[in-house]
Amino acid sequence: MRTRTWAPYALIAPTLVLMAIFLVYPIGSVVYYSLQRYNVTQPWKNGFAGLDNFKQMLFDDPLFWQSLAFSAKWVVVEVGLQLLLGLILALIVNETFIGRGMARALVFSPWAVSGVLTTGIWILLLNPSTGIFQELSNLGIGSPGTSVLGNPDTVFDALVVTELWRGVPFFAILLLADLQSIPKDLYEAASVDGASRWRRFTSVTLPHLKDAIILSTLLRAVWEFNNVDLIYTLTGGGPANQTTTLPLYVARQAVDSHNFGYGSALTVAGFLILLFFSIAYLRLSKFGSRA
Amino acid sequence: MTETLTRRPVDSAPPPRQPTKKRRRAVAEEPGKPWMIHVPLFLYLLFTLIPFYWMLVFAVRPAGSTQLVPWPISFEHFDTVWNDIGFGIFFYNSVVMGLGVLVFVTILSVMGGYALARFKFRGQRVFLLAMLCSQFIPGAMMLIPLFVIFKGLGLLNSITGLVIAEVAFQLPLSLILMSGFIRNISVELEEAAMVDGCSRLRAFFAVVLPQLKPALVAVGSFAFIGAWNQFLFALMFATRQDKFTLPVGLSYTLGEFNTDFGALAAGGVVAAVPVVLVFAVVQRFLVQGLSAGAVKG
Numbered sequence: 001m002r003t004r005t006w007a008p009y010a011l012i013a014p015t016l017v018l019m020a021i022f023l024v025y026p027i028g029s030v031v032y033y034s035l036q037r038y039n040v041t042q043p044w045k046n047g048f049a050g051l052d053n054f055k056q057m058l059f060d061d062p063l064f065w066q067s068l069a070f071s072a073k074w075v076v077v078e079v080g081l082q083l084l085l086g087l088i089l090a091l092i093v094n095e096t097f098i099g100r101g102m103a104r105a106l107v108f109s110p111w112a113v114s115g116v117l118t119t120g121i122w123i124l125l126l127n128p129s130t131g132i133f134q135e136l137s138n139l140g141i142g143s144p145g146t147s148v149l150g151n152p153d154t155v156f157d158a159l160v161v162t163e164l165w166r167g168v169p170f171f172a173i174l175l176l177a178d179l180q181s182i183p184k185d186l187y188e189a190a191s192v193d194g195a196s197r198w199r200r201f202t203s204v205t206l207p208h209l210k211d212a213i214i215l216s217t218l219l220r221a222v223w224e225f226n227n228v229d230l231i232y233t234l235t236g237g238g239p240a241n242q243t244t245t246l247p248l249y250v251a252r253q254a255v256d257s258h259n260f261g262y263g264s265a266l267t268v269a270g271f272l273i274l275l276f277f278s279i280a281y282l283r284l285s286k287f288g289s290r291a
Numbered sequence: 292m293t294e295t296l297t298r299r300p301v302d303s304a305p306p307p308r309q310p311t312k313k314r315r316r317a318v319a320e321e322p323g324k325p326w327m328i329h330v331p332l333f334l335y336l337l338f339t340l341i342p343f344y345w346m347l348v349f350a351v352r353p354a355g356s357t358q359l360v361p362w363p364i365s366f367e368h369f370d371t372v373w374n375d376i377g378f379g380i381f382f383y384n385s386v387v388m389g390l391g392v393l394v395f396v397t398i399l400s401v402m403g404g405y406a407l408a409r410f411k412f413r414g415q416r417v418f419l420l421a422m423l424c425s426q427f428i429p430g431a432m433m434l435i436p437l438f439v440i441f442k443g444l445g446l447l448n449s450i451t452g453l454v455i456a457e458v459a460f461q462l463p464l465s466l467i468l469m470s471g472f473i474r475n476i477s478v479e480l481e482e483a484a485m486v487d488g489c490s491r492l493r494a495f496f497a498v499v500l501p502q503l504k505p506a507l508v509a510v511g512s513f514a515f516i517g518a519w520n521q522f523l524f525a526l527m528f529a530t531r532q533d534k535f536t537l538p539v540g541l542s543y544t545l546g547e548f549n550t551d552f553g554a555l556a557a558g559g560v561v562a563a564v565p566v567v568l569v570f571a572v573v574q575r576f577l578v579q580g581l582s583a584g585a586v587k588g
Contacts, residue, residue, distance in 0.1 A: 011406035022459035026436035112570035114520030226429035
């Protein structure tokens with residue numbers, strides 16, 4: 001099977017070319033731009049800036065620190081809740097009951113919905129005049145005209161619940177797949193030994209799911225950190241920058257202000273932070289060493 | 292595994308050793324109390340379905356109506372978004388983009404996946420590592436350099452440009468998944484065919500490809516869904532309205548206070564129906580494919 005050695009290279013060549021142009025080269029140029037003054041609206045000022053962008057970011061830009069803190073809070077809350085609810089959901093639809101196939105298709109379906117569409121749906125649901133809170137207040141529950149997205153006290157909760165709606169199915173799908181790969185005899189052996197349902201869960205199910213949980217939380221944390229679609233369209237980072245994440249800040253530097261130099265410096269910072277935490281997370285969780 | 296995937300009927304029957312619920316109860320494995328499944332499942336279904344229902348209601352009731360069960364159904368909002376706002380064009384653009392990405396991601400991931408699964412070559416580990424690392428690269432953070440590249444290549448305001456960028460971003464994960472699927476197909480049949488005088492290429496088309504159908508369905512549909520939902524690139528690289536895709540068009544109908552909810556809802560239904568249908572058909576393959584070990588590569 002290992003004769004013509006050029007074959008694998010020919011097969012991966014198109015992938016390599018695409019990755020070189022659209023992944024490797026852009027990363028290099030982000031690093032380059034981050035050391036430049038590069039603003040499309042003020043081209044006469046463009047030029048080498050050294051570490052000025054980074055100095056400004058670290059010492060003169062409270063919004064950088066604020067957005068970073070919000071990103072951290074967003075990732076921890078969102079991934080934690082998604083994992084918990086996703087695990088419960090996976091355990092439920094892994095049981096045998098009538099209509100299980102249908103139930104799975106329905107509860108997983110928000111996974112296929114885009115961030116923008118999720119925003120559209122939840123704006124309809126949460127709008128103060130004809131939304132669900134208005135309808136509930138017609139029934140005598142809660143107060144009418146509640147605008148959860150415009151109120152600084154409730155906007156975070158609304159954002160979290162909205163993202164849970166389409167984020168929980170991701171965990172449920174991955175964990176369900178892993179649940180199905182647990183050999184049945186493990187459970188039978190545990191039952192014979194008199195293990196309770198809870199005991200079987202903690203000593204058979206959880207250890208088996210460990211790697212899947214580590215991998216899916218890591219992928220999801222990176223993904224939620226980088227998630228721009230939903231927050232950009234649902235709150236735009238407001239009210240008063242309260243829900244601005246670091247990537248959203250970058251996107252606004254790029255799309256609205258056309259300040260490519262400073263935006264690139266923010267990008268480099270975000271990338272380094274992600275890389276650092278990913279490596280630390282994999283190390284600390286001892287990924288791949290199954291108990 | 293692949294064999295069972297292709298042959299299995301739509302809803303997998305319960306394992307034969309538990310023919311009825313009663314018999315199952317007699318075995319040592321006691322079932323959970325039914326309310327432990329049904330109550331949370333019911334609550335979660337409400338959480339999932341009420342938002343969809345809300346959109347549907349807003350889409351089909353006439354402007355000004357506040358009925359929660361709208362009747363008679365009106366299609367005025369669909370007429371508005373499709374013909375006046377331009378969702379007809381956005382829909383067309385999204386279909387072209389989705390199918391383009393589907394075709395290229397599927398073909399390239401089969402090629403690369405086959406190389407990873409069936410050959411040992413110098414640089415293999417580096418290649419695999421690079422693809423895994425690419426998962427950490429945030430799309431939002433690539434906007435600036437990609438914009439410059441696209442401008443240089445003359446790919447702004449072109450669906451072709453969007454397809455190329457989306458393929459580049461989706462390919463690493465699809466390729467890794469596909470190599471897992473191919474690795475799960477036994478190599479002996481293929482070797483036998485080659486001993487019998489088949490070329491590797493013929494052996495691939497005659498032996499591997501037929502067994503790969505579920506993987507092609509899964510990877511292809513997820514490429515389509517990903518492309519259909521792509522927002523940031525489409526927003527950044529398409530400034531002319533005739534090049535908008537559905538998410539971009541939809542984003543212009545958004546706004547909590549000052550918006551035409553009927554149009555937003557109808558546009559949402561147009562954007563939702565194709566992906567939700569595709570997903571409903573393929574979600575089973577996803578769970579089975581992942582549990583077949585593809586995710587562990």
